Amino acid sequence: MTATELWPTGAAYMDGTYMPLAEARIPVTDWGYRRSDVTYDVVSVWDGAFFKLDDHLTRFAASMAHFRMRPRESIAEIRAVLHELVRRTGLREAYVAVDCLRGGPQPGGSGKPADVRPYIIAYAIPYVWLLPKEKVERGSHLVIASTPRIPEASVDPRAKNFHRADMTRATFEAHDRGADNPVLLDYDGNVTEGPGFNVFAVTDGRVVTPDRGVLEGITRKAVIELCDKLGLPCEVRALSPEELRNADEVFITSTAGGVMGVTRLDGRILGNDRPGPVTSRLFDAYWRFRREGWCAEPVDYAPARAAE
Amino acid sequence: MTATELWPTGAAYMDGTYMPLAEARIPVTDWGYRRSDVTYDVVSVWDGAFFKLDDHLTRFAASMAHFRMRPRESIAEIRAVLHELVRRTGLREAYVAVDCLRGGPQPGGSGKPADVRPYIIAYAIPYVWLLPKEKVERGSHLVIASTPRIPEASVDPRAKNFHRADMTRATFEAHDRGADNPVLLDYDGNVTEGPGFNVFAVTDGRVVTPDRGVLEGITRKAVIELCDKLGLPCEVRALSPEELRNADEVFITSTAGGVMGVTRLDGRILGNDRPGPVTSRLFDAYWRFRREGWCAEPVDYAPARAAE
Numbered sequence A, B: 001m002t003a004t005e006l007w008p009t010g011a012a013y014m015d016g017t018y019m020p021l022a023e024a025r026i027p028v029t030d031w032g033y034r035r036s037d038v039t040y041d042v043v044s045v046w047d048g049a050f051f052k053l054d055d056h057l058t059r060f061a062a063s064m065a066h067f068r069m070r071p072r073e074s075i076a077e078i079r080a081v082l083h084e085l086v087r088r089t090g091l092r093e094a095y096v097a098v099d100c101l102r103g104g105p106q107p108g109g110s111g112k113p114a115d116v117r118p119y120i121i122a123y124a125i126p127y128v129w130l131l132p133k134e135k136v137e138r139g140s141h142l143v144i145a146s147t148p149r150i151p152e153a154s155v156d157p158r159a160k161n162f163h164r165a166d167m168t169r170a171t172f173e174a175h176d177r178g179a180d181n182p183v184l185l186d187y188d189g190n191v192t193e194g195p196g197f198n199v200f201a202v203t204d205g206r207v208v209t210p211d212r213g214v215l216e217g218i219t220r221k222a223v224i225e226l227c228d229k230l231g232l233p234c235e236v237r238a239l240s241p242e243e244l245r246n247a248d249e250v251f252i253t254s255t256a257g258g259v260m261g262v263t264r265l266d267g268r269i270l271g272n273d274r275p276g277p278v279t280s281r282l283f284d285a286y287w288r289f290r291r292e293g294w295c296a297e298p299v300d301y302a303p304a305r306a307a308e
Helices: A053-066 A075-089 A133-138 A165-176 A218-230 A241-245 A277-291 B053-066 B075-089 B133-138 B165-176 B218-230 B241-245 B277-291
Strands: A011-014 A017-020 A025-027 A038-046 A049-051 A094-102 A118-126 A140-144 A181-183 A197-203 A206-209 A234-236 A249-254 A258-265 A296-298 B011-014 B017-020 B025-027 B038-046 B049-051 B094-102 B118-126 B140-144 B181-183 B197-203 B206-209 B234-236 B249-254 B258-265 B296-298
Touching (some): A017 A075, A053 A075, A133 A258, A140 A241, A197 A241, A206 A218, A218 A249, A249 A277, B053 B218, B075 B118, B197 B218, B218 B249, B249 B277
Parallel strands (some): A140 A258, B140 B258
Antiparallel strands (some): A011 A118, A038 A049, B011 B017
16 A cells, blocks of 8 residues: 555656656757757566666666766666656556656756756656567567668767657658568668667577667667577677578567567568577566566565655 | 737647647657657748748648658648747747647557657747857857768758757767857768758858758758849859868858858858858848848738637
């Protein structure tokens, strides 16, 4: 039992205040929107515990530093906010996002980004799947999109950001071509990532994922660690579209869904049109380890003293 | 006298409703913010009249089509909204922005961008200057930034968008180096644009502005037309940083300020550290033609019948 009202459809925190998600709204003049001057992270809660929260918070701190943002909250305080948000939803499985965005310029101010205060918005909602459940079982259908990924020299994908017009354009292309998701190439023609996920290829028992032009996904990192635990060779290096097309198996990873098989690529059937054996091993291991409390930080569901 | 309350600090319109600007806030889960899945335009009002409103609305329609967005309002209705917004501020000089952004996915929906409804936000505020007045007179100090512009194959700058992290990073670099604004190069090393402005070089009486990798600014277009009126040769073609550095004059153009001289580039003094003669001719012609009603559409300050 909690002392405060539960918001099971979504709880939000905005610059010091908790509120139901529907009330979390950004001024239309804030640069977080108007210049997409914002960074974010997403962490999952499964069975009442955060997964790899330390890794997410470390990455988020690095992303904020990259964009030269320092909000009023410390990382320890942000951690407490995320716990409090999940507690206020009462959810055992949750999708928890945290953004740091630049606000709006003050009248008479310098107009310099360094003088505009960044602030934190965070929210917890019921767990989100990148793919609907039936497609997780069936496997995703991917296409290699014709729109190239924004290069990292212009916008570094390791600092997680909302510069997604290339991804959205590629998503339209995927849907036009009857597929579920796109994967984008860089300007050297190598495979990068798709909207919200990293990509892996499996050839002759070796697992490969791109080393460049991609977000260093926490689930991607988890899979690299799982490969080590399972004795699967894993290489982090440039991945060509030819290698992806000719792979025995392809899978994608995301905080929103974990390990998800890919069964078609540019219309070509991979394996027997079902997620392959290495993918299935990693899928099973991912969920088994999570159930067993791997890198888990239990949510503090007890009401905070101040909120009682 | 108007029948409705005036909001002189800012009037907004959001998906069918008028409100004071401070109430115009975007749900944190909307893709317009969360994926920067949004396009926009900005038009100025000077001395009670819009400047080149037709050109802005034509470009905005093309931008929305590019991003596959169709809001509920027709272009004629958007035009009426912009008039009504300025009327509700009572301002004779105004900065008027209009955004079309994708909303949020519906629970149980397909999750496809094509199925997520885009909507219009617009607002009018007192006229905004890209540079403070004293810097318009003194001339802007520019640097050629080390961050390259997002390439147009990834995100087309002609479809006006908020993918500005490259610009923001370059702005920090400009300020670190003691300058006012950055100009960004493309991956071929050619000059593109800066945050909110186009760039022009003047050499031996010839005016040059980049033809590629840039927003086709309405003030840029106005300057090209003014060159024709004034008998100044104007070339729209690739512009190298060497040509910019060695130019007799450099100036920038924006809806937020018109024609603005540049007096330093990478710390080097241009001319005699004052805006040059061609820049001054274009500056004077721009404001004189505007005063004379060039491409002007007077704001309808009479209250709409429905609002009485």
